Amino acid sequence: MEVFVVIVVVIVAALILQLWLSSQAKRQEEVHVKARPHDVLEAVQSHFKSMWWRPVHGRGALNFQSKGFGVGSWGMDNPVISIDISEMDNGNTTVEAWMSSWSSRMGIVASCDRVYFKRRKLLKSLEEMGV
Helix, strand or coil, X not given: CHHHHHXXXXXXXXXXXXXXXXXXXXXXXXXXXXXXHHHHHHHHHXXXXXXXXXXXXXXXXXXXXXXXXXXXXCCCCCCEEEEEEEECCCCCEEEEEEEEECCEECCEECCHHHHHHHHHHHHHHHHHHCC
8 A cells, every 4th residue: 555655646746747847848038148149059059969959940040849758758749949049239148948839748748858958958058158
């Protein structure tokens, strides 16, 4: 009986984590970088230059779709991260990143973990550019 309770608790915790990751992956994030737009563009392209992300057409200036498996991605389309880069009046750069295309099942976005962690790592590395 104790093993059953532990299994149920683990399953419920995993579902809650997946729902939280899904909600976080859907958010649009923005960061201001103390660097030129060209340098930021190169940094973004370099960040997504791996075998697990491919450039695609989409709603942003840059769009990348994940490849492979992620949380709840079996039999579903992989999400697309879109990125817009714009220069501010003071010479700094604004970067906006959001998930522009996704599929979900029971409220859980396919590969939400990959989107959340990839975007988080990108924005953190961009913030460090201008320091």
